Amino acid sequence: MQYIDNIIFVILLGIGIGYFTYNIKKAIRNVKLGKPSNRNDRKDERWKNMLLKAFGQQKMFKRPIPALLHLVVYLGFIIINIEVIEIIIDGIFGTHRVLHPLGKFYNFLIGAFEFLAALVIVAVVIFWIRRNVLKLLRFQNPEMKGWPKKDANIILYFEMVLMSAFLIMNAADYKLQLLKYGHYYFKEGIVGGFPISSYLISFLPDNVQSLVMIERGAWWFHIIGILIFLNYLYFSKHLHILLAFPNTYYAKLPPLGKIDNLESVKKEVQLMMDPNADPYAAPPEDAGEPERFGAKDIFDLEWVYLLNAYTCTECGRCTDVCPANQTGKKLSPRKIMMDVRDRMEEVGKNIDKNGKFVDDGKSLLDYISKEELWACTTCNACVEECPVENDPMDVIIQVRRYLVMEESAAPSELNMMFTNIENNGAPWQYSQMDRLNWKDE
Amino acid sequence: MSNELKVRTMAELAAEGKEPEILFWVGCAGSFDDRAKKITRAFVKLLNKAEVDFAVLGTEESCTGDPAKRAGNEFLFQMQAMTNIEVMNGYNVKKIVTTCPHCYNTFKNEYPDLGGKYQVFHHTELLRSLLEEGKLKVEGGKYDGVDITYHDPCYLGRGNGQYEAPREVLRQLEIDIKEMKHHKENSVCCGAGGAQMFKEAEPQKEEIFVFRTREALETQPKVIATACAFCNTMITDGVKFFNKEQEVKVLDIAELLEEGTK
Numbered sequence: 001m002q003y004i005d006n007i008i009f010v011i012l013l014g015i016g017i018g019y020f021t022y023n024i025k026k027a028i029r030n031v032k033l034g035k036p037s038n039r040n041d042r043k044d045e046r047w048k049n050m051l052l053k054a055f056g057q058q059k060m061f062k063r064p065i066p067a068l069l070h071l072v073v074y075l076g077f078i079i080i081n082i083e084v085i086e087i088i089i090d091g092i093f094g095t096h097r098v099l100h101p102l103g104k105f106y107n108f109l110i111g112a113f114e115f116l117a118a119l120v121i122v123a124v125v126i127f128w129i130r131r132n133v134l135k136l137l138r139f140q141n142p143e144m145k146g147w148p149k150k151d152a153n154i155i156l157y158f159e160m161v162l163m164s165a166f167l168i169m170n171a172a173d174y175k176l177q178l179l180k181y182g183h184y185y186f187k188e189g190i191v192g193g194f195p196i197s198s199y200l201i202s203f204l205p206d207n208v209q210s211l212v213m214i215e216r217g218a219w220w221f222h223i224i225g226i227l228i229f230l231n232y233l234y235f236s237k238h239l240h241i242l243l244a245f246p247n248t249y250y251a252k253l254p255p256l257g258k259i260d261n262l263e264s265v266k267k268e269v270q271l272m273m274d275p276n277a278d279p280y281a282a283p284p285e286d287a288g289e290p291e292r293f294g295a296k297d298i299f300d301l302e303w304v305y306l307l308n309a310y311t312c313t314e315c316g317r318c319t320d321v322c323p324a325n326q327t328g329k330k331l332s333p334r335k336i337m338m339d340v341r342d343r344m345e346e347v348g349k350n351i352d353k354n355g356k357f358v359d360d361g362k363s364l365l366d367y368i369s370k371e372e373l374w375a376c377t378t379c380n381a382c383v384e385e386c387p388v389e390n391d392p393m394d395v396i397i398q399v400r401r402y403l404v405m406e407e408s409a410a411p412s413e414l415n416m417m418f419t420n421i422e423n424n425g426a427p428w429q430y431s432q433m434d435r436l437n438w439k440d441e
Numbered sequence: 442m443s444n445e446l447k448v449r450t451m452a453e454l455a456a457e458g459k460e461p462e463i464l465f466w467v468g469c470a471g472s473f474d475d476r477a478k479k480i481t482r483a484f485v486k487l488l489n490k491a492e493v494d495f496a497v498l499g500t501e502e503s504c505t506g507d508p509a510k511r512a513g514n515e516f517l518f519q520m521q522a523m524t525n526i527e528v529m530n531g532y533n534v535k536k537i538v539t540t541c542p543h544c545y546n547t548f549k550n551e552y553p554d555l556g557g558k559y560q561v562f563h564h565t566e567l568l569r570s571l572l573e574e575g576k577l578k579v580e581g582g583k584y585d586g587v588d589i590t591y592h593d594p595c596y597l598g599r600g601n602g603q604y605e606a607p608r609e610v611l612r613q614l615e616i617d618i619k620e621m622k623h624h625k626e627n628s629v630c631c632g633a634g635g636a637q638m639f640k641e642a643e644p645q646k647e648e649i650f651v652f653r654t655r656e657a658l659e660t661q662p663k664v665i666a667t668a669c670a671f672c673n674t675m676i677t678d679g680v681k682f683f684n685k686e687q688e689v690k691v692l693d694i695a696e697l698l699e700e701g702t703k
Contacts, residue, residue, distance in 0.1 A: 062627075257600025258550035261522075262515045266555070269519040294513065323630040323653070328646025375643040378511045378635030379595040384626050400513030413640035414512050421517060425503030426469040427639050436499040438471070438478040439448050439485075 002094075009091035009223075016227030023234035027310060030348045033357075034303030039250040046249045049389070054248040059387040063317075066130075069123040073159065076120035077241070080113050080166070087223050096183050097173075100191040111193025114170060117163040118196045124159045131156075138316035141325075143335040148314055151236050158232070162225045169218035171197035172204055172211050181208045184215075243311040244388045250304050251389030256380045259397055264291040265405075294401025297363040298344045301398060308390040309341035318382035318392060324375040331375035333382035333392035339367035340395060364399060373399055374411055446485045450499040451532045461496040463562075464534045466548070468541035469504055470670035476677065477670035483699040484540055484564050490702060491576035493567075495538070501528055507543040510551070512636035519555065522547075526557035538562040540695065542596035542669045543634070549601065563597055565607040565668050565694050572613045579613055583701040590619045590662040592653070592676060593628035594669035607668045607694050614701045619660040629653050631667075631675035638671055654679025658689065665691045 039046075052058045057074065060067040086099045100106050131139050131152060139152070174194045176184035178201075204211060233239050240247075271277045283290075295301045318333035319325045325332050343364050351357050376396045383391050403409040410418070417427045425432045454461055465488065470477040488495055506521030529537075537559045539545050549561040571577045591611060597603045604625045611618055623629045632642070632649025642648060654676050657665045665680070667673045670693070677691045 255546075255550055255601045257546040257596050259510060261519060261551060261554050265515045265519050269516065269523055272520070273523050293515065321627070321629075323632060323649045324643070324645075326629075327642075327649050327652050329643045331643070371643050374640070376635050377595070377630045377632060377637050377649065379630035380599040381595075381627075381630065384599050397511065397513065401515055402513075404513035405516055410512060410514070411640050414636055417512070417636065417639040418509055418514050418517055421504045421506070421509055421521065425521075426473060427504060427508050428469065428473055430469075430473040432503065433500050435467070435472045435502050436448075436450070436497065438467070438481050439446055441478060441482075 006092060006094045012224060012227065013088065013091065016230060020230050020234070023231070026348060026352075027234060027239075029351075030344050031303050031306045031310065033299055033344065033347060034301050034306045035299070037250070037302035037304040039304055042253055045253055046251075049251055049253070050245055050248045053251075053387070053389055054244040057387065059385070059389075062385070066127075069126055072116075072119045072123040073127075076116040076123075076163075079116055080120075080163075082109065083113050083166070084223070084226060087219070091223060097186075097191055100186065100188075103188075106191070107193040109193075110170070111195050114167065114194060114196040117166050121160055121163045124156050124163075128153065128156045138320040141316065141319055141332055141334070143332060143338055144314070144316070148237065148338070151238075152314070154232070155236060155238050158225070158229050162222060162229065165218045165222040165225060167197050167200065169215055169222055170194055171200035172215035172218060174198060175201045175204055176208065176211050176215060179206075179208060179211075181211070184212075237312065237314045240311050240313040240388055243307065247307055247311040248389050250307065252383065252391050252394070256383055259394065262293065262401065264293060292402065293405035294403070295395070295398035296365065296402045296406065298340060298347060300402070301340070301395065305340060305391065305395050305398075306344055308392075308395075309337050309344060311388050312337040312341065312390055313388070314338065315387065317385045317387065318390070321381040321385045323377055323379060323381065329371075329375045330369065331372040336368060336372070336392040336395055337390055339364065343367050368399060370403065370409070372396075373403065374414075446482060447489050448485055449496045450501075451496045451534075452499070452501065454496050455532060460533055462494040463536040463538055463567075464529065464532070465495045465497050466505075466537050466539040466541075466544055467497055467502060468539055468544045468670070470674070471540050472502070474670060474674065476673060480540055480670055480673070480693040480695055483693065484695040486699050487568060487571070487577060487695060487702065491571045493571070493576075498528065503528075505544045505547045507547045508636040508639060510547070511634070518551075522552055522555050522557065526552060526555060529557060529559070534559060536560045536562065538564055538567045540564045540668075540670065540693070542594040542600070543671070546596040546600050563603060563606065563668070565597075565610055566603065568695065568698055569606045569609050569613075572610065577698070578703045579615070579698075580701055580703050581615060584614055584616050584697070587616070587663045588619050588661060589616050589664045589666055589697075590621055590657055590660040591624070591666045591668075592621070592631065592657060592672055593624060594667065594672050595628070595630050595634050597668055598628055599626055607666070610694050610698055611666065614697060616697075618666075619662060621656050621660055623656060629656065631669075631672040633671035633675050638674075648679075648682075650675035650679040651682050654683060658683060658685060662689060664697070665689060666694055666697060667691060668694045 057071060060070055089098045090096060130136050173184060174197055177190050204214060292300055298306060314334060316334050322331065322333050347357060350360055373396055376393065378393060380393060383393050420427055420429050424430060451464065467481055471481040503525055504521055505525065506518035509521065510518035537548055542563060545561055545563045548559060591607060593604060608618060630649060631653050657676065665676055667676060673691055673693060680686050680689050680691055
């Protein structure tokens with residue numbers, strides 16, 4: 001029976017990692033529902049982009065206060081996770097503080113983790129206040145009601161609780177070391193650095209049995225909490241902690257003004273412009289079904305936009321700088337990204353249930369309204385602002401393409417503009433013959 | 442100074458067996474909009490002053506297709522693009538200058554893939570070079586005591602990373618730019634892009650041009666400088682909205698330079 005703890009630990013670890021892997025595979029499958037995306041060019045620039053924007057969080061620093069707080073949580077998250085290595089080894093082999101032979105360096109590490117843990121708690125509390133007390137404008141948009149709001153707070157609670165468990169565990173451990181109790185006592189003396197938790201020991205009981213319970217409780221709570229948090233990611237906006245890296249690698253590179261020329265249209269136009277083309281020729285037999293112009297559903301978007309949607313952490317910087325949104329229009333670039341994700345997840349569940357996608361009569365247009373789509377000025381402010389380099393603007397253009405080219409559903413003024421361009425080579429109704437009148441006026 | 446502009450068309454030059462060094466693409470606003478035509482004329486005066494060997498397409502010019510593309514009509518865009526490319530390649534065009542950031546962006550980024558490979562300049566880029574080369578000479582002190590702010594057009598700035606050329610021209614004019622709260626990559630759109638120019642806005646609290654002009658006016662300028670005819674229209678409307686048209690002028694960089702050169 002002495003190995004029962006180890007066995008339980010290994011089983012929990014297996015379940016935690018297994019279920020996470022299962023869901024990540026699902027996410028990858030969902031992203032692959034998109035069309036092929038040719039983002040393998042300019043590799044040097046892409047690596048640099050990832051280094052600066054994901055690792056270095058360059059764009060976060062456009063807003064220094066949240067950037068600093070976020071940096072604390074980010075560093076805390078990465079660095080404190082080194083401790084998880086020890087926790088896993090201890091858990092599997094039933095050891096205690098297995099890395100302590102590192103000596104002074106070990107003490108320094110544990111001490112540093114404690115400092116970071118305390119800083120993370122402070123940062124997370126400030127984040128919570130910004131969302132729930134100060135009610136920063138960008139967290140109050142209509143798309144942030146309900147689940148997205150709850151999701152954001154759950155993440156903050158997770159972080160607070162995990163960090164607290166870590167500190168409480170250390171405090172109990174430290175006190176047990178001081179009391180020289182059982183295997184907590186090392187002949188080398190005090191093992192680990194406890195710059196923060198040493199202030200907590202006076203709040204703990206002096207009874208060793210209770211202390212062991214608290215230490216063990218916090219230890220298990222901490223590691224199980226981490227496993228739950230890991231598995232929570234897939235269901236949350238918090239996936240950005242993993243996906244920010246591939247997302248910045250595959251991001252749109254400058255110039256931002258460039259919008260790709262649609263290949264399927266190119267073929268048609270070339271055919272039209274070719275005087276030798278036979279307009280009545282039957283399409284070649286291997287041509288397959290003609291491709292849809294523009295995007296009606298997630299299947300019509302390149303996979304990179306679906307990755308964008310999973311990476312979006314709903315911070316709302318895009319919406320905050322969107323000229324349409326700032327002037328009270330319905331368009332919110334963040335909502336565009338959230339809509340793509342919601343629809344993608346709906347399709348994913350459909351596939352889970354039916355084995356393959358069964359037409360549900362829905363599309364992206366059930367999520368994104370025309371009013372939103374037509375309000376975009378294509379100014380690229382949202383793309384420029386996004387810390388993880390998402391491109392909501394291009395999604396808008398692609399759905400506009402579908403509306404215009406497949407459904408002829410542009411607003412009437414825009415149809416007039418198209419007609420003018422077709423007839424007289426200008427968006428207004430002026431004669432092309434008057435193009436040079438300015439010279440003599 | 443005489444009001445005569447020296448403007449030749451590509452067709453005229455071709456008839457004489459000549460090719461100009463650079464094509465000036467005027468664009469729809471520059472050709473038809475009364476306010477923008479003044480910008481076109483100011484720019485041509487500068488080209489004349491600097492003795493630049495240029496020509497225009499005149500009645501052979503058409504829409505680049507930019508508003509169609511941004512409104513989702515890729516088909517119309519590519520039709521326009523291919524037709525324009527045929528015309529320009531027919532004249533063996535190598536360099537293009539345009540006063541419109543939308544035309545500029547489209548030529549520079551979207552035409553190459555369709556067979557139109559040109560060296561493309563925004564007029565502020567060309568004007569900066571002409572100043573550097575000494576082909577245009579600034580009359581000093583012209584804007585002493587005139588507070589000027591500059592509005593970055595989206596398709597010149599964020600779209601193509603060109604924040605400095607227009608500012609450099611202003612600096613050459615000894616203008617100390619009073620920057621708005623949001624400028625360069627954080628600039629706010631005037632509200633015209635993405636084909637918004639050609640339609641009514643969606644339900645809203647206020648027009649984007651009002652929002653942006655408010656920011657411009659906060660710098661207490663005498664002149665709001667722009668580098669795009671559409672921005673000019675929008676911000677001019679904004680200035681009227683705030684009843685400031687007596688105190689504040691909205692001028693293109695080309696107009697400011699034309700006034701400020703010998």
